[in-house]
Amino acid sequence: MSLEVSPAVERAGSVARGRAERAGSPTVRLSDWLLGVLEEDEGRPFELLVRLGFDVRALQRQLEVSPPIPAPSTDAIYTAAKGHSIRLRGEPSLTTDLVMLAVMMVNDSFRAALERYGIRVGVVEHALRSDMMAAPDTIEQPPAEFVAAEPVDQSDAARILDANLNRARESLRVLDDYARFSLNDAALTEELKRLRHRLADATELLPPSLLLQSRNTLGDVGTTISTAGEFQRATPRQVAAVNFKRLQESLRSLEEFGKLDDARFAREVEQIRYAAYTLERAVLTGSAGRERLAAARLYVLLTGSQCVNTMDWTIAEAAAGGASVFQLREKQLPDRELIALAHQVRKWTHKANALFIVNDRPDIARLVGADGVHLGQDDLSPHDARRILGPDPLIGVSSHSLAQVRQAILDSADYLGVGPTFPSTTKGFDQLAGLEFVQAAFAATTLPAFALGGIRPENIAEVVAAGGNRVAVSAVVAEAEEPQVVARQLFGALSDVSSG
Numbered sequence: 020m021s022l023e024v025s026p027a028v029e030r031a032g033s034v035a036r037g038r039a040e041r042a043g044s045p046t047v048r049l050s051d052w053l054l055g056v057l058e059e060d061e062g063r064p065f066e067l068l069v070r071l072g073f074d075v076r077a078l079q080r081q082l083e084v085s086p087p088i089p090a091p092s093t094d095a096i097y098t099a100a101k102g103h104s105i106r107l108r109g110e111p112s113l114t115t116d117l118v119m120l121a122v123m124m125v126n127d128s129f130r131a132a133l134e135r136y137g138i139r140v141g142v143v144e145h146a147l148r149s150d151m152m153a154a155p156d157t158i159e160q161p162p163a164e165f166v167a168a169e170p171v172d173q174s175d176a177a178r179i180l181d182a183n184l185n186r187a188r189e190s191l192r193v194l195d196d197y198a199r200f201s202l203n204d205a206a207l208t209e210e211l212k213r214l215r216h217r218l219a220d221a222t223e224l225l226p227p228s229l230l231l232q233s234r235n236t237l238g239d240v241g242t243t244i245s246t247a248g249e250f251q252r253a254t255p256r257q258v259a260a261v262n263f264k265r266l267q268e269s270l271r272s273l274e275e276f277g278k279l280d281d282a283r284f285a286r287e288v289e290q291i292r293y294a295a296y297t298l299e300r301a302v303l304t305g306s307a308g309r310e311r312l313a314a315a316r317l318y319v320l321l322t323g324s325q326c327v328n329t330m331d332w333t334i335a336e337a338a339a340g341g342a343s344v345f346q347l348r349e350k351q352l353p354d355r356e357l358i359a360l361a362h363q364v365r366k367w368t369h370k371a372n373a374l375f376i377v378n379d380r381p382d383i384a385r386l387v388g389a390d391g392v393h394l395g396q397d398d399l400s401p402h403d404a405r406r407i408l409g410p411d412p413l414i415g416v417s418s419h420s421l422a423q424v425r426q427a428i429l430d431s432a433d434y435l436g437v438g439p440t441f442p443s444t445t446k447g448f449d450q451l452a453g454l455e456f457v458q459a460a461f462a463a464t465t466l467p468a469f470a471l472g473g474i475r476p477e478n479i480a481e482v483v484a485a486g487g488n489r490v491a492v493s494a495v496v497a498e499a500e501e502p503q504v505v506a507r508q509l510f511g512a513l514s515d516v517s518s519g
């Protein structure tokens with residue numbers, strides 16, 4: 020027999036199995052299960068025990084060293100949990116708190132051990148019953164702002180919640196498909212999965228019977244009404260845009276109607292809605308970078324003092340060799356000289372039909388009509404740069420770790436700098452992120468990313484072997500007698516690599 024379970028229950032089970040495996044135990048133990056359901060601090064079991072005044076941290080420490088008692092099979096635990104649910108609540112739901120109760124009650128010696136650790140299983144059992152049945156003043160009271168002013172029809176609210184949970188889940192599935200198959204982006208897919216889990220966990224805060232009483236789609240007039248617009252989508256991106264809107268609308272409705280049942284649910288859904296806005300920007304704004312940089316392979320950083328030839332000639336030659344993005348990287352010039360040079364570079368890059376990015380300075384980028392700005396971890400935030408630049412210009416962000424890659428994606432970066440790959444004569448670093456990071460970053464996202472730092476024709480094959488399909492270089496082009504030749508060599512090494 021295999022029972023359908025919520026993602027939170029599934030996660031608890033897989034934590035339990037993982038614990039047993041790491042401990043080299045031939046079977047999963049009851050302590051593994053209990054630690055599994057208590058793994059998430061914000062999960063229902065953890066919150067319930069805290070609410071009952073038990074010291075959960077002390078319990079977790081005790082369980083780590085408790086004598087091993089083998090657990091029954093997973094299905095047997097789920098069946099027992101369902102039995103408790105029917106007994107205590109009159110319906111067969113399978114939530115993590117009922118799994119916890121099943122684990123606590125399945126074996127007398129384990130139950131006795133828990134009592135010794137200060138966990139009164141009868142109190143837990145009683146609380147799970149009273150969570151459903153208790154008069155309002157015996158359960159946690161929402162603050163005034165979340166209290167319904169008038170008596171509400173529970174079944175109407177339940178149907179609204181159920182319908183919107185379905186809508187939100189469906190939208191998340193569509194978005195997951197877009198991130199996975201259309202963008203092919205592991206990091207965004209992972210973020211969407213995180214959002215799905217958060218929603219599933221929030222749902223566990225609602226009384227299970229509330230949603231069960233609402234499965235009445237026949238009574239939902241909305242299922243038979245559709246508008247012409249619902250069947251018209253021009254591009255996969257538009258499908259994603261529409262589904263982000265649908266997700267946010269359903270979350271908003273869940274939040275409002277959820278306030279009638281559980282304030283914590285309403286607050287969590289509010290947070291999920293904010294996270295959905297962030298992801299929407301990341302997914303849809305990121306698309307602009309994906310489109311405008313789709314063909315870009317070679318990106319050249321230029322500093323006047325580093326160029327052995329004039330900057331305009333270097334740009335023209337490098338562009339003829341395949342470079343299609345140029346960054347003005349002047350760290351020392353006074354502002355007036357910088358802006359004068361930036362105006363020139365704007366003209367030279369237009370002539371070369373290349374993109375022009377200004378390093379560090381969104382104000383200068385805006386003033387000279389550059390195509391974008393590049394920001395490091397210590398520069399202005401992408402959010403502040405966007406306020407200066409407006410919606411269109413590209414914003415590139417440097418990354419030196421996977422955490423920075425993920426954050427840059429959530430900050431709606433249009434492209435990434437990834438490095439330093441090799442030691443660089445242009446800029447010194449205490450630490451080299453190296454090829455290992457290049458490999459991880461290019462595997463994590465399909466957002467345009469440029470590996471940089473010490474890349475030359477002699478070592479670019481190593482970057483390509485690590486999955487790098489775009490590079491940014493400085494010295495090797497700026498200091499070359501023949502920038503076109505060098506650019507052609509670099510570009511040639513990249514031009515057979517898939518665009519990702």
Ligand SMILES: Cc1ncc(COP(=O)(O)OP(=O)(O)O)c(N)n1
Nearest residue numbers: 378379393394395396417436469491
């Ligand atoms: C394309 C690209 N990637 C990374 C950097 C480095 O930016 P940052 O870390 O801010 O260092 P500086 O270049 O400002 O010294 C970059 N400039 N371009």
Ligand SMILES: Cc1ncsc1CCOP(=O)(O)O
Nearest residue numbers: 443445471472473492493494
């Ligand atoms: C600015 C910067 N940030 C990381 S590496 C680098 C310099 C890249 O230049 P080069 O190709 O000469 O090493």
Ligand SMILES: [Mg+2]
Nearest residue numbers: 379394395398
């Ligand atoms: Mg910088």
